[in-house]
Amino acid sequence: MSLVNTVLFRKLSSSARIFHHLKKNFFSVTACNEQKNDEHVMHVFDRNTKSLQRERAASAQDANVYDYLKDEIGYRLADRVFDIKRKFKLAADIGCSRGHVSKHISPKCVEELILCDMNRFNLDSFQVQKGIKVKKHILDEENIEFEPNSLDLVISSLSLHWVNDLPRAFKQILDSLKQDGVLLAAVFGGDTLYELRSSLQLAELERRGGLSPHISPFTEVRDIGNLLTRAGFTMLTIDTDEIVVTYPSLFELMWDLKGMAESNAALNRSLHLHRETQFAAAAIYQQLYGKADPETGKVSIPATFQIINMLGWKPHPKQPKPMERGTGEVSLKDLYRLDEIIKDVKKLKDDDDQKN
Known part of the structure; x- marks a missing residue:
C-alpha cells in the first residue's frame, strides 16, 4: 500500500470513529427521550422538507423506476405477515408511500386496512388486493x-x-x-451505504481538510431492541437482511436515492457537497469498492442496504412467558449433546405412555 493510501485509510479510520461517536450519541439521546420532555427531543430531520421530498418523488412521471428496492423490502415484509397464522x-400501514407492502397483503391475512401517509398523492396512487376493506x-x-x-396489526x-422521536x-x-x-416493521440499519459514507469522508478529508456527515444516521439492532x-x-424478533445493488457509478446511486425520496435533503443542517468533492468521492468509491465485469471490463460499484426487521407483540395474559430462573433442566454446557438429550427425553416419555 502506498504512503498516500496509508494516510487516507488512517484518516478514514479516524473519521469513522468520529461518525460512530456522533451516531452513538444521537441514539443515546433518542433512547432517553421517553424519560424527558418533548422540548429535549433532538430534531435531526425536518418533517416538512421530508413531506415535500416524498410528494415530489411520488408525483414524478418515472416514479416506478425507483421502486425496485422498496418493492423488494415491502414484499418480504408482507410475506412475514403471511407467516403469522391469524387473520387480522x-x-x-404507517408510512405506506406507494403501497410497497400493502399491495402484497393477502385478504386471507387482513380484513380491513388503514393506509397512512403524509401525502394524499401517495394514498391515491395505488390499490390493494380485492377483498380488503x-x-x-x-x-x-x-x-x-x-x-x-383499536388495531390488531401495525406494519x-x-x-x-426518518422519525425524530422513535x-x-x-x-x-x-x-x-x-x-x-x-407490530411488523422494517428500517434501514447502521451499515446501510457504508461504501458511500466512507468514500465521501475520504474525499472531504482530501479536498476540504475536514468532513461532514452527509448520510443520515441509522439505528443499530441493539438500539431497536432496547x-x-x-x-x-x-416476544421480540429482530433480524437483519442485506441487499446489495450495483450501479455504474456514485452519481447513479445518488440519483436513485433522490428518486426514492431517501436522500439527505431532510436533515436539519447545511449539506452542500462541492462538485470537486463529488468527483473525488466517485473516484475513491470506484477504487476501493469497484468490481470489473470479466467479459466487458466495465467497472460497477456495489451499494449495501442493511434492513432491520422487527416484530413485537403487545402483552396479553395468555402469551407464553419465560420460565422462572433456575428451573432449567439442561445446562448450556451440555448443548453439544443436545441430540442425545432429546432422544433420552423422548424415550422416557414413550416408556411412561406404555405404562399408562
Whole structure:
C-alpha cells in the first residue's frame, strides 16, 4: 500500500470513529427521550422538507423506476405477515408511500386496512388486493394517533428511520394496538451505504481538510431492541437482511436515492457537497469498492442496504412467558449433546405412555 493510501485509510479510520461517536450519541439521546420532555427531543430531520421530498418523488412521471428496492423490502415484509397464522380484522400501514407492502397483503391475512401517509398523492396512487376493506388517512409518523386498543396489526416499511422521536412513536403504536396485537416493521440499519459514507469522508478529508456527515444516521439492532422493550413490547424478533445493488457509478446511486425520496435533503443542517468533492468521492468509491465485469471490463460499484426487521407483540395474559430462573433442566454446557438429550427425553416419555 502506498504512503498516500496509508494516510487516507488512517484518516478514514479516524473519521469513522468520529461518525460512530456522533451516531452513538444521537441514539443515546433518542433512547432517553421517553424519560424527558418533548422540548429535549433532538430534531435531526425536518418533517416538512421530508413531506415535500416524498410528494415530489411520488408525483414524478418515472416514479416506478425507483421502486425496485422498496418493492423488494415491502414484499418480504408482507410475506412475514403471511407467516403469522391469524387473520387480522383491522391493520394499519404507517408510512405506506406507494403501497410497497400493502399491495402484497393477502385478504386471507387482513380484513380491513388503514393506509397512512403524509401525502394524499401517495394514498391515491395505488390499490390493494380485492377483498380488503380500505381506509385512507393522512398521518405523520411523528404523531401516530389512533383510538387506544383499536388495531390488531401495525406494519411500516422504510419510514420510521426518518422519525425524530422513535421511543414516542413506538409507545403510540403500542397504545393503539389491542392486547396480543403485532407490530411488523422494517428500517434501514447502521451499515446501510457504508461504501458511500466512507468514500465521501475520504474525499472531504482530501479536498476540504475536514468532513461532514452527509448520510443520515441509522439505528443499530441493539438500539431497536432496547427501544421496543422500553416501549412495552414483548416476544421480540429482530433480524437483519442485506441487499446489495450495483450501479455504474456514485452519481447513479445518488440519483436513485433522490428518486426514492431517501436522500439527505431532510436533515436539519447545511449539506452542500462541492462538485470537486463529488468527483473525488466517485473516484475513491470506484477504487476501493469497484468490481470489473470479466467479459466487458466495465467497472460497477456495489451499494449495501442493511434492513432491520422487527416484530413485537403487545402483552396479553395468555402469551407464553419465560420460565422462572433456575428451573432449567439442561445446562448450556451440555448443548453439544443436545441430540442425545432429546432422544433420552423422548424415550422416557414413550416408556411412561406404555405404562399408562
